[in-house]
Amino acid sequence: MKIDREQSEFLDETISRWEEEQLLDPATADKLRNSYESKAFDWRRLAQIAFWVAMACGVIGLGALLVDDDILDYFRVPYETPDAVIAALSAIAAGWIFQFAYRRKKKEPQKIFSNEAVTFTAVMLTANAIAYLGKTLGGSSQHFSLLILLSVVVYGILAMVFHSKLIWIFTLLSIGAWFGTETGYLSRGNWYFMGMNYPLRFVFFGLLIVLAGKWMDRGKRMKEFANVTYIAGMAYLFISLWLLSVFGNFGSLESWYNVPQ
Template sequence: MNIDREKAEFLDEMIDYWQQESIIEEETAKKLKSSYETKAFDWRKLAQYSIYIALACGVFALGSLLIDDEILNFIYQIYDAPNYVISLLSFAIAAWILHRGNKRRIILPKQQFTNEALLFIGVMLIANGLAYLGKSFQGNTDRYSTIFLMAIPVYAFLGYFFKSRLIWAFALFSLGAWFGTESSYLSRSNFYFLGMNYPLRFVCFGAILTALSFTLKNIKKHQFLFQTTYFIGLLYSFSALWLLSIFGNFASIDQWYQVNQIQLFAWALLSISICIITLFIGFKFKDEMAREFGATFLIINLYSRFFEYFWDSWHKALFFFILAISFWLIGRKAEKIWNLEFLKK
């Protein structure tokens, strides 16, 4: 069996550890090590990065086409067409691409990245179609939340129908975009909605989405949506919580500039406390995602506080020296864990 280098190193270390602890004999260890081989090259990663680069190059190619005068004139002619025509054309192409992508997933399930790339292109075309459909209905109005609202059921249905976590993720991002734009519209663009600025309201939004994700976990036919919903809910919550620790519940940058950093200490303490609690929950219930979010954003929060409190008051040489020492200690600890030294007596 051919496996990745990282997995082979891990298995080697575990087998050596079992042999040292007399759990297995030397002959058994040799037999286990001979049962697998290290891949000479990780083709899976090459395929993944190549598909991503291809999508990026496609975007750049499109940008380059827009510089050409002949292409621009052709696009202007297309844009003279009614919005609903462009919308229907986008939906038609998207439907064909999604059909092809889903068919490939059934026939060629191992070509995961190519299949997901096709679904991604289809999703982008749906977004374009919804945008023009919204323009045809709304005219010159600036209430963009309607477009995001239309996208939610479309992406949710397609994500569930195609069993695609990627499309389901777009449904959740559309839901977040709708919530942000609609709450801004209802607050008449004064940056507060029910007394909350953007970071605080998205902390609440992410917490609700995270809680709702567990209802998907408890329904067997919806369980494949749990991890994506859980991840995006935590992403909303912790990203907004980190911004809240920096800006507090202030409505504008002008108000924020007028306050001292110590006045934001309560928000910073709340953010750090939630990270620690999430990290503890992750370890206690063996929840890897909660553990990683808690640990990652705890480090981000601590370093953010370090920059806030000491950037202006400390000499820059001392500042970066302490920063270097801290990262070195984190690297040493991570290296020990990676080398499984915590298993040794």
């Protein structure tokens, strides 16, 4: 039995005292000591947490790069690179890195976190390529949810080809972003879509993702993504329920503020 270090030290002291007081014979004391062991520090868990934090920082950094016009202008001044060229270069680089990650994963499967880091780099370049493709085709269009839908398709195909749960997570995040932006577009800027604000919409969306995870668990082809899909659906569902419990079905903060609490 594995126990915490503090518990192990407490048991060691207790057994030693009982042995000194002759409440236990040496054989029984040794038997008790051998019945448990102290847990070692979980470096793997720490590395996993650090990896997810690094990925979150990467997503935030890329988002800041794509949104902040000042940063984009800073890069455009010395190079004046067209958006189409940036999209093409990002797509080519992403394809090469995906291929490299696939070969590396086959050759060195034990290097889990470094392999996922390489895959994450390719995912970010893919997002960059899609974003600049949207700017090339028409940055003034308000129907940018179509680009997010394109990312859903691309990430979904890549996840199934590479059997990568990491890419599948980005697929689920992208489909959530698409659902929110598409319903916002269809409502013509109105806070309500079919009488529902955003939290209420995502309650039903989360339920659909949960059901999809259950359905995938019954099959064979998508079974490897079933658990991730189920967890993502539960996250969508409970976060939406929490927001709904706070704000109700109000469309804006102004209308919510005007209601006596």
